[in-house]
Amino acid sequence: MGLEIIWLLEGGIAHQSTIIQVFEFCLRDFVSNLLLVMSKKQIGLFLMMIFFFVMDDVVPQLLATFCHVENSTGNTSTTLCFDNFWDETQQTLKFGVFSWDLSSWFPFFFFLKPCPLRALVVIFHTFFLVLYLTLISWEKVWQKRNHQMLLPHDNPLRTHMRRSVSSCQRGSPTYLKLVQLCCIYLFLLNFGVWLFGISNGFRQGWSNVKLDLEVLSLVQMITWGVNSLATESARKHGHEYFPKVLRVWWVSSFIFSTVTLVSIILSMSSHTAEMIWFFNGELWVEIFSVPGLFFLGIIVALLRGGRTSFERRIDEDDEILHEPLLTPNVVEQSELGFEEKEEEGEEGITATTTTPYAKASIWSLATISWINPLLQVGSQKPLELIDLPKLLYEDSTEATYKRFQQNWEGLKRKLDDDAASQQQTPSISLALAKSFWRLGIVNAMFAFVNVMSSYVGPYLIDDFVEYLGGRRRFAHEGIVLVSIFFVAKLVENLTQRQWYLGAQWLGLKLKAALTAVVYRKALRLSSQSRQSHSSGEIINYMSMDVERLSEFTWYIHYLWILPLQVFLALAILYKFVGMAWIAALVAACFTFMINIPLEKTQEKYQDKVMEAKDSRMKVMSECLHNMRVLKLQAWEKRYLTKIEEIRQGEYGWLVKNSIIAALQSYVFWLTPVLISVATFSTCVLFGIPLTAGRILSAIATLRVLQMSMGVVPEFITFIAQTKVGTQSNDNKKKPHDFFLLKFMIFFFVFCCNELMML
Amino acid sequence: MCQCLYVCVCMFFAFVMVTLVILWSTQVSLDRLWKFLQEEELPKDVVIHVPKDQNQGIAIKIEGGQFSWNPSITPETLNMINLEVKVGTHVAVCGTVGSGKSSLLSCILGEIPKLAGTVRKISLDCHHACSEQLDLKV
Numbered sequence: 001m002g003l004e005i006i007w008l009l010e011g012g013i014a015h016q017s018t019i020i021q022v023f024e025f026c027l028r029d030f031v032s033n034l035l036l037v038m039s040k041k042q043i044g045l046f047l048m049m050i051f052f053f054v055m056d057d058v059v060p061q062l063l064a065t066f067c068h069v070e071n072s073t074g075n076t077s078t079t080l081c082f083d084n085f086w087d088e089t090q091q092t093l094k095f096g097v098f099s100w101d102l103s104s105w106f107p108f109f110f111f112l113k114p115c116p117l118r119a120l121v122v123i124f125h126t127f128f129l130v131l132y133l134t135l136i137s138w139e140k141v142w143q144k145r146n147h148q149m150l151l152p153h154d155n156p157l158r159t160h161m162r163r164s165v166s167s168c169q170r171g172s173p174t175y176l177k178l179v180q181l182c183c184i185y186l187f188l189l190n191f192g193v194w195l196f197g198i199s200n201g202f203r204q205g206w207s208n209v210k211l212d213l214e215v216l217s218l219v220q221m222i223t224w225g226v227n228s229l230a231t232e233s234a235r236k237h238g239h240e241y242f243p244k245v246l247r248v249w250w251v252s253s254f255i256f257s258t259v260t261l262v263s264i265i266l267s268m269s270s271h272t273a274e275m276i277w278f279f280n281g282e283l284w285v286e287i288f289s290v291p292g293l294f295f296l297g298i299i300v301a302l303l304r305g306g307r308t309s310f311e312r313r314i315d316e317d318d319e320i321l322h323e324p325l326l327t328p329n330v331v332e333q334s335e336l337g338f339e340e341k342e343e344e345g346e347e348g349i350t351a352t353t354t355t356p357y358a359k360a361s362i363w364s365l366a367t368i369s370w371i372n373p374l375l376q377v378g379s380q381k382p383l384e385l386i387d388l389p390k391l392l393y394e395d396s397t398e399a400t401y402k403r404f405q406q407n408w409e410g411l412k413r414k415l416d417d418d419a420a421s422q423q424q425t426p427s428i429s430l431a432l433a434k435s436f437w438r439l440g441i442v443n444a445m446f447a448f449v450n451v452m453s454s455y456v457g458p459y460l461i462d463d464f465v466e467y468l469g470g471r472r473r474f475a476h477e478g479i480v481l482v483s484i485f486f487v488a489k490l491v492e493n494l495t496q497r498q499w500y501l502g503a504q505w506l507g508l509k510l511k512a513a514l515t516a517v518v519y520r521k522a523l524r525l526s527s528q529s530r531q532s533h534s535s536g537e538i539i540n541y542m543s544m545d546v547e548r549l550s551e552f553t554w555y556i557h558y559l560w561i562l563p564l565q566v567f568l569a570l571a572i573l574y575k576f577v578g579m580a581w582i583a584a585l586v587a588a589c590f591t592f593m594i595n596i597p598l599e600k601t602q603e604k605y606q607d608k609v610m611e612a613k614d615s616r617m618k619v620m621s622e623c624l625h626n627m628r629v630l631k632l633q634a635w636e637k638r639y640l641t642k643i644e645e646i647r648q649g650e651y652g653w654l655v656k657n658s659i660i661a662a663l664q665s666y667v668f669w670l671t672p673v674l675i676s677v678a679t680f681s682t683c684v685l686f687g688i689p690l691t692a693g694r695i696l697s698a699i700a701t702l703r704v705l706q707m708s709m710g711v712v713p714e715f716i717t718f719i720a721q722t723k724v725g726t727q728s729n730d731n732k733k734k735p736h737d738f739f740l741l742k743f744m745i746f747f748f749v750f751c752c753n754e755l756m757m758l
Numbered sequence: 759m760c761q762c763l764y765v766c767v768c769m770f771f772a773f774v775m776v777t778l779v780i781l782w783s784t785q786v787s788l789d790r791l792w793k794f795l796q797e798e799e800l801p802k803d804v805v806i807h808v809p810k811d812q813n814q815g816i817a818i819k820i821e822g823g824q825f826s827w828n829p830s831i832t833p834e835t836l837n838m839i840n841l842e843v844k845v846g847t848h849v850a851v852c853g854t855v856g857s858g859k860s861s862l863l864s865c866i867l868g869e870i871p872k873l874a875g876t877v878r879k880i881s882l883d884c885h886h887a888c889s890e891q892l893d894l895k896v
Contacts, residue, residue: 428792429785514791521795527827527869529797541794545787552784559781 117263118216121256125223128249132226135245176235179242179300180362182292183228189292190221193285199479217285223253232361242300254290254297261286355389366494368501400435400509401516407434408517428514432549435513436506440553443502447557450495455568456488458700462576465693503557507550514546565704572701573679576694580682584702587678591671598664605657612650619643672702805868807881816878818843818866823875825865834873835861845880848895 194217230246264286360370377387393399408431433440464481474480522538573581623630623639630636676699683690808816823839836858843849851859864870865877867884 428788428795517795518791521797521799524799526798526800527871529799533794533797538794541791545790548787549784549791 117256117260118212121253121260122212122216122219124252124256125219128245129219129223129226132230132243132245132249135243136230175300176231177362177365179296180228180231180235182296183224183231184362186289186292187221187224187228189285189289190217190224193217194221196476235359235361247300250293250296250300251298251302254293257286257290257293261290353389355392358392366498368497395505395509397512397516400513403435404431404513404517407431432510432513436509439502439506439509440556443499443506444557446495446499446502447561450492450499451561451565451568453488453492453495454704455572455701457485458697458704459572459575460484461700462691462693462697465691465696469693499557503554507553510553511546511550514549515542518542518546569701569704573698576697577679577683577690578688580679580686580688583682584675584679584698587675588671591667591674594667595664598660598667602657602660602664605653605660608653609650609657612646612653616643616646616650619646672699675702800868801871804872805866805877805879808878809881813845813880815845816842817845817847817880819876819878820865821876823865823877824873825861825870826873827861827870829871829873835870836865839865839875848892 194214197214197217227246227249230243234242356364356370356373364370374383374387374389377383408428411427411431411434460481463477464485467477467481518538518541525533570581570585573584577584619639620643623643630639676695679698679702680690680695682688818841820839820841823836823841824834825836825839826834839862841862851862853859861870865872866879868877
């Protein structure tokens, strides 16, 4: 190539056309080199870019003529908004320090204008929509014909093949779920825009509606609806890759979206204020949809190569390969054998079906509707072990135990290698964290979203009441407020379910892994170590300590959620009632303090009840065992009075216990009333103005806080129980524990004193 | 205002205390479990498992065995044990109470610490035989 350039340069260096030729050569060389270097994916992207440049040249001419027609008929506002396009082209676009005359760059900059870009996006999406639908229908027809030709209906091979295909669908389709979520998110976004426009049209007349924006959002809505269905079908069939059409679609719509965003931002500078508001609406849509598209287009389609997270299992593929090809009889026999095995399994203990959770879609995960089949069975008859479906392998005790053991052994080995380190043995918590951190973080995220969304309502109630009072701050304020309330409540409920489920799930996993570890250890104890641990102690390890650890997953989020909740509540109170929040705090502390002695006495009574029950049970069982002697000696009456005496004692403790429980629930329900009375009376005393909105806001906030305040006594009993449990076995830690608890109580008293002084 | 801030800090501190107590109580459980998991395990190389096809007709063989439940006490539980059991034979172990019949079985299972000698066993699972079956065989 270098020689060619020299030749050309020597030939006619002065001539302009030769120089152009040289550049052309350079370009061609560059392209061919590029093609060698680039992988297939990148070539596809490159070709697509070229396609767009070509489109840039051809389509604008068409659109320009279109615009002319529009202008001449004067029917501009309702169709495509090209009305002021020609004025704009006369102007110069200024961005940064440069300014260009638009007419010289016409074909390129034409597409940086939002209106033509919108038209282009509509054309593009329709094209892909049609392409995808035709491809799908063609594939369906082709498959049907193929199947009919190769495999007649009664061929058992066919069912076998289907079964082996379905067995490939294992693996966790997290990426697939994310992709689906993304598609649904984009669909909802565009649906919202479309609905907004339609409602606008009904309210203010159709002349104000930007029809092109409506068409755009409608087409995009259909697009993402179809896309989510397409991903659903990929999930159903367990495809390893997303179809190529979808991938190209995603990438190019990401490019389109970013270009639109840029063009909107650029054109904002040269428009009037009214236009800026209008563009702003679109701007926000684009800003919200770009991250979703970025995920779909760049991460999934390009970086992951469009792979879904299904993994094809090689050994099962091998099974298909090793399938005898002789006669259908052989296959039938093998299949019969298979079915027999299945039946045996059903007669045995375990069920053969896996949980519907494994293949649950996002919808059923969010609503936990994957449990429904089990509930259906349970409503008809008492559930047995056969009715319960198999767990996913990742959730089984075997898998969790293996994971924990792996991390544990890994940590051990690491420490062994580091001879210098003082610590010779790894910590369990580190191994646990290493095995289950992913679940924990997901759970924490749900908890955080839940707390945040639970305070959205209380925060906005004031605005809503003001709105009802006749204040209008911006257009559609009421609709926006109501929809925010609705969405916040929806999110709160969904995340709460997920959070609670996740916490229990994590706890169960932890319990399974630790119990398995302890059991295995108990089997392999050497004779000396066995002497130092009685069997009761080992059972204690398995039941009590492991149980407490698994409970800890439940409480672990309260550790950071409680302060967060209190902080948020106080911040909202401060916003609405000013310094009166201190009164709220005092009242909260007061009810909180009331709870502690109640809890303590209840615990005491609970103990007494249990004692009385034990003694009664002992006497009862003695009676029943020696009924013959009783009858023979005619001691029935005597023993009956004895049992009734004991029963009377138990009855007394039960009454006391239930009185305390009633008091507790009374205090629990009194809390918000008490706090709000305290808050508002201080408001009246100090002359802080109270409006209906503020009062409602405050009450709603306190209502949210009530739940977390209710947890605090539970918290304390939990601590007390742990203390009792560990004291019996662990004498060394006792003084330390006592000190801590004393310290805590001291601090509460101290706080309350301080508050009283205020 | 200053006092108010002070109270806020105090409240926060109280929450931190609650947190610490909870963390500590789980730490106790973790410690207990940890200690348990650190306990010594049965050594795996006490009994040499001979594969089934190389047993030369011998099921169990103990040579110069010296075993003790507690290695620090001088009279060992079992001393100078030489035993050979052929495949397919029945062996009865007799003795007075505390003479070490169970310990002998334990040393075949590898539960008792070994001080000297070798123990060879055919690699088969050990089972508890019920007396009726034994009656039938004997």
